[in-house]
Amino acid sequence: MSDLYDTDILAWSEEQAARLRRVAAAERLNDASPDWPNIIEEIESVGREQLHAVESLLVQALAHMLKAQAWPESLAAPGWRAEAIRFRGDAADRFAPSMRQRINLERLYRRALRAMPETIDGQPPLPVPAECPVTLDALLSEE
Amino acid sequence: MSDLYETDILAWSEEQAARLRRHAAADRSNDAIDWSNVIEEIESVGNEQLHAVESLLLQALVHMLKAEAWPAAPAVPHWRAEARLFRAQATNRFAPSMRQRVDLTRIYRQALRAMPETMDGQPPLPVPAECPVTLDALLGEA
Numbered sequence: 001m002s003d004l005y006d007t008d009i010l011a012w013s014e015e016q017a018a019r020l021r022r023v024a025a026a027e028r029l030n031d032a033s034p035d036w037p038n039i040i041e042e043i044e045s046v047g048r049e050q051l052h053a054v055e056s057l058l059v060q061a062l063a064h065m066l067k068a069q070a071w072p073e074s075l076a077a078p079g080w081r082a083e084a085i086r087f088r089g090d091a092a093d094r095f096a097p098s099m100r101q102r103i104n105l106e107r108l109y110r111r112a113l114r115a116m117p118e119t120i121d122g123q124p125p126l127p128v129p130a131e132c133p134v135t136l137d138a139l140l141s142e143e
Numbered sequence: 144m145s146d147l148y149e150t151d152i153l154a155w156s157e158e159q160a161a162r163l164r165r166h167a168a169a170d171r172s173n174d175a176i177d178w179s180n181v182i183e184e185i186e187s188v189g190n191e192q193l194h195a196v197e198s199l200l201l202q203a204l205v206h207m208l209k210a211e212a213w214p215a216a217p218a219v220p221h222w223r224a225e226a227r228l229f230r231a232q233a234t235n236r237f238a239p240s241m242r243q244r245v246d247l248t249r250i251y252r253q254a255l256r257a258m259p260e261t262m263d264g265q266p267p268l269p270v271p272a273e274c275p276v277t278l279d280a281l282l283g284e285a
Contacts, residue, residue: 005180012177019175034162035155038148042188043181 011098013047051102054094058103058139061087062112062132070116070125092140105132105139154240156189193244196236200245200281203229204254204274212258212267234282247278 004012017040024036064084068077109132116125147155160182167178206226210219251274258267 005177012180016177016181020181023170023176032162032165034166035148035159038155039159039163039181039185043184046184 008096008098009050010047010096010102013043013045014098017044050094050096051099054091054099055103055108057087057091057094058105058136059108059111059115061091061139062109063115065134066112066116066128067120070128071120071123072126074120074123076120088139095140100136103136105136108132151238151240152192153189153238153244156185156187157240160186192236192238193241196233196241197245197250199229199233199236200247200278201250201253201257203233203281204251205257207276208254208258208270209262212270213262213265214268216262216265230281237282242278245278247274247281250274 004015020036020040020043024034024040027033027036029036061084064080064087067074068080068084071077074080113128113130116128118124147158163178163182163185167176167182203226206222206229209216210222210226213219216222255270255272258270260266
């Protein structure tokens with residue numbers, strides 16, 4: 001159980017919140033009772049915040065990959081590629097197995113597309129794929 | 144009890160951690176709960192806010208010190224504006240129970256250490272060795 005805290009913080013957080021809900025429901029409450037609703041909310045947010053952090057890092061990675069693909073001749077392209085690698089590494093560090101079925105990569109890819117600038121140094125973008133061309137596993141692995 | 148969650152997150156967090164500890168000690172039927180990590184997370188809810196306030200106060204003091212040490216620098220209006228912003232953010236996150244926990248003398252010493260040695264080639268004018276402002280003044284209207 002404590003293992004899960006280290007290996008999968010999202011699964012830990014959801015499981016503990018569910019168990020605490022059962023404890024709170026079974027307990028006869030008095031003035032010295034723990035503040036169960038807020039405690040449960042905080043324990044749930046422990047996992048949710050990590051999930052949102054991973055999603056946000058993946059959007060940043062995709063946005064930088066897209067810019068390098070859309071403006072490959074830009075002087076900034078090597079910097080964008082390096083940033084993308086850094087965001088992917090940070091996402092991989094925070095990723096937990098239970099996030100796999102919660103992360104909607106198509107939705108994150110659409111967010112990255114919307115974040116693309118219309119022009120860079122006066123140049124319009126080269127075409128980029130309308131659908132995410134890369135899998136979650138590929139994003140989270142080394143290159 | 145839930146009021147404290149809104150008005151003083153540090154006090155809430157410490158009190159709830161203590162109640163959970165008592166609850167865990169009294170209740171042996173609930174081995175399914177990972178009490179030690181649950182309690183640690185609830186404690187960290189308050190500690191993170193305390194550290195956020197300390198960090199904002201440090202940033203405010205650094206910017207105030209720079210404006211005092213290099214009053215002729217073109218960046219002075221910017222530093223003063225930054226200091227006001229950091230103070231306002233600290234005020235927003237401040238909870239009454241933090242008063243006895245925030246060590247302003249220590250934070251001021253950190254701010255002194257964070258001062259650059261020169262700015263645009265100029266050495267600093269003298270600044271006070273001890274914090275010249277109270278916590279209440281920092282958290283009041285800048």
